[in-house]
Amino acid sequence: xxxxxxxxxxxxxxxxxDIHAGANGLLADEGQAPITLAEARSFIxxxxxxxxxxxxxxxxxxxxxxxxxxAEFVRRYDDFVSLTHPYPGAVAALHVLxxxxxxxxxxxxxxxxxxxAILTHLGIAxxxxxxxxxxxxxxxxxxxxxxxxxxxxxxGPGLFVGDSEVDAETAHAAGVPLLLFSQGYRKAPAETLGAxxxxxxxxxxxxxxxxxxxxxxNGDRPY
Ligand SMILES: O=C(O)COP(=O)(O)O
Ligand SMILES: [Mg+2]
Numbered sequence: 287x288x289x290x291x292x293x294x295x296x297x298x299x300x301x302x303x304d305i306h307a308g309a310n311g312l313l314a315d316e317g318q319a320p321i322t323l324a325e326a327r328s329f330i331x332x333x334x335x336x337x338x339x340x341x342x343x344x345x346x347x348x349x350x351x352x353x354x355x356x357a358e359f360v361r362r363y364d365d366f367v368s369l370t371h372p373y374p375g376a377v378a379a380l381h382v383l384x385x386x387x388x389x390x391x392x393x394x395x396x397x398x399x400x401x402x403a404i405l406t407h408l409g410i411a412x413x414x415x416x417x418x419x420x421x422x423x424x425x426x427x428x429x430x431x432x433x434x435x436x437x438x439x440x441x442g443p444g445l446f447v448g449d450s451e452v453d454a455e456t457a458h459a460a461g462v463p464l465l466l467f468s469q470g471y472r473k474a475p476a477e478t479l480g481a482x483x484x485x486x487x488x489x490x491x492x493x494x495x496x497x498x499x500x501x502x503x504n505g506d507r508p509y
Contacts, residue, residue, distance in 0.1 A: 287387040288499050289440035291433060293448035294394035294401060295330050296470030298376050301396075301404065302327040304366035309341055312359055318345045327471050331450045332427075333395035333420040334360055363400035367407040373469065375488030380413050382492040388444075391436040395420035395427050395452065416440055428452050430460035437462070445482075445498055447491070454479035465494060 295301045306326035313320055321329075321341060329340040338356045342348075347355070384390060391414055394401055398419030405411035416439035420426040423435060433456050437443045446457045449470025457464035463482035466472075476484045483494050 287389075288495070288502060289389045289391060289437060289442065289444035290383055290495060291391040291393050291436045291440070291444065291446050292380075293446075293450070293453050294392055294396055294404075296327075296449035296472070297373075297447060297453075297467050298380075298392075299370050299372050299404065299408070301366070301370045302330060302471065303369035305330060305337070307369060308359070308362055308366040309337070312355065312362065313341070313345065316347070316355075318347065321345070328473065330471050331395065331452045334363065334397055360397055360400075363397060364403040366400065367404050370404055370408070372408060372410070373467070373488060375491075377408075377410060379488040379491045380410065383495060384413060386492065386496070388495065389415050389440045391416040391418070391440050393418045393427065393433045393436045393446070393456075397421045428455035428459060430456055433457070433460045433462065445495060451479065454481065463498060465491070465498075 292298050302323060306323045309326055310320040321344060325344060329337045335356050338359050339352060342351065342355065380390060396419055398421055401417060401419045402411060416436050418432045418436050423432050425431050433446060443462050445465055446462050447465045447467060449467045450472050451474055454464055458480060466476055466479055466481035466484045468476045468484050468486045482498060485491055485494055
């Protein structure tokens with residue numbers, strides 16, 4: 287069975303409320319006004335350093351503060367778990383895929399330590415045979431290296447499930463089909479991202495994966 291690798295923020299979990307609260311805690315400690323949830327959501331997807339840079343930009347905090355604020359944000363990041371929930375049906379879909387014989391992985395731009403913290407908090411870390419964070423390799427998505435490394439760890443190429451422009455670019459660069467979850471943090475219209483399939487409800491994912499698996503067995507390109 288094809289391995290299936292998942293993005294994390296905006297795909298398996300709605301973590302924006304926690305990242306938003308954590309960012310505002312940091313801003314408050316800096317004597318700065320808070321950002322909105324919509325702003326926080328729109329800053330997620332390119333990793334913690336880019337999140338902090340975008341947060342600084344809307345508050346007019348100078349570039350010289352980037353290293354200190356990035357380090358402080360990452361230091362606090364393990365604690366951003368209490369407001370985060372898996373999307374409806376996501377955990378059940380993971381169990382179905384595992385029961386159907388798919389090996390599962392994570393390829394996220396969230397740093398590895400808070401990735402493990404949230405997966406452990408939600409009790410789902412053990413479902414994944416490989417977990418790559420945004421700092422696991424010297425490069426991160428949209429560079430295809432982490433996604434390729436995830437598939438290498440799972441025994442070969444398969445399907446990537448993600449929510450964003452970054453995931454689409456990564457899947458394309460790695461040469462694997464993207465299954466796009468339409469309810470995450472994407473900005474562009476879903477139809478413009480070149481996905482092999484688009485879904486808005488995790489209960490439909492196992493059947494979609496089975497369809498692409500069948501196409502793969504029949505030699506379809508892309509699967
Ligand atoms: O930007 C981040 O930190 C994480 O985003 P991702 O899980 O969607 O890759
Ligand atoms: Mg995402």
